[in-house]
């Protein structure tokens with residue numbers, strides 16, 4: 157019996173556990189929140205991420221440890237990795253938790269990306285705004301998620317406001333990308349180096365939060381996105397699932413960011429692919445063969461943000477699958493999602509539109 161440790165106990169941990177239980181695996185989840193939704197179906201170590209004693213316990217109880225959350229202190233991961241195999245290797249976490257080191261890696265690997273500059277003073281912000289022009293996006297280098305820690309500079313007066321809001325921590329300024337579409341590629345690499353990618357996902361964000369993701373098996377950018385993902389996976393000797401977010405602008409494909417974990421834009425793979433991102437992540441970290449990533453029919457996912465429609469309303473739709481994370485509703489919080497999955501294109505579009513309007517009516 158293999159026991160897998162997961163650092164972080166949110167919905168991603170929950171869906172990893174749900175994917176791993178049928179494979180006969182056991183899970184221990186480390187998360188400081190007593191009501192961590194990812195601990196359902198797992199043993200819960202309820203401690204801060206940097207609690208050495210809890211990390212020691214996790215290492216002792218598990219054959220392998222993974223994580224579902226980027227912002228784990230690097231020292232905590234190093235402490236764990238000295239005692240138990242950790243996949244993806246903590247190096248991936250160290251690079252991707254800082255937008256600057258992440259973008260430097262992309263550049264080094266010949267991956268196209270928006271112009272970016274480190275910012276560490278108001279004078280340096282003014283200097284680099286002159287280089288990018290406006291609009292531009294100011295972001296904290298670490299700890300940002302769901303659009304938090306970002307400011308879109310549109311006018312010269314915004315420079316001052318943005319600096320007052322974000323200037324206490326190291327920053328990065330990016331050129332604003334007038335993208336046509338946002339896509340992501342979710343990829344998995346096994347312990348012996350095999351890489352598979354799912355069909356790319358087309359993503360719609362509002363206020364920096366993902367609202368909808370749809371499988372796009374025929375997309376013209378899929379091949380290039382896959383090439384970029386493979387380059388990163390190979391360089392990092394990566395094991396597990398990784399997601400790459402990209403902007404399509406004209407005929408250019410620019411990488412936005414990577415996530416060293418299963419990703420919200422891949423939730424449709426639970427019903428819409430032969431093997432889900434969660435199962436393949438588990439297979440990879442357990443050292444098992446990967447499953448097929450082929451898409452099955454039309455699939456899309458709609459997030460429930462802040463509040464969810466009633467389960468009755470969602471389940472009354474055909475070809476719709478509900479995933480309620482068991483989290484307390486709170487504005488801006490991802491509390492669940494539903495997937496539409498169908499062979500029939502017209503029915504798929506109509507069910508997706510209905511699901512989207514149910515979600516939009518209550519989102520906050």
Ligand SMILES: Nc1ncnc2c1ncn2[C@@H]1O[C@H](COP(=O)(O)OP(=O)(O)O)[C@@H](O)[C@H]1O
Pocket residue numbers: 270293300301302303304330331332333334335338361364365401412413
């Ligand atoms: N340089 C940019 N140009 C245009 N839009 C951007 C840019 N950077 C981010 N965004 C928008 O904000 C969203 C969130 O930004 P992202 O860098 O992915 O941060 P997070 O870590 O919060 O997901 C993106 O999905 C995109 O919609």
Ligand SMILES: [Mg+2]
Pocket residue numbers: 401413
């Ligand atoms: Mg993002």
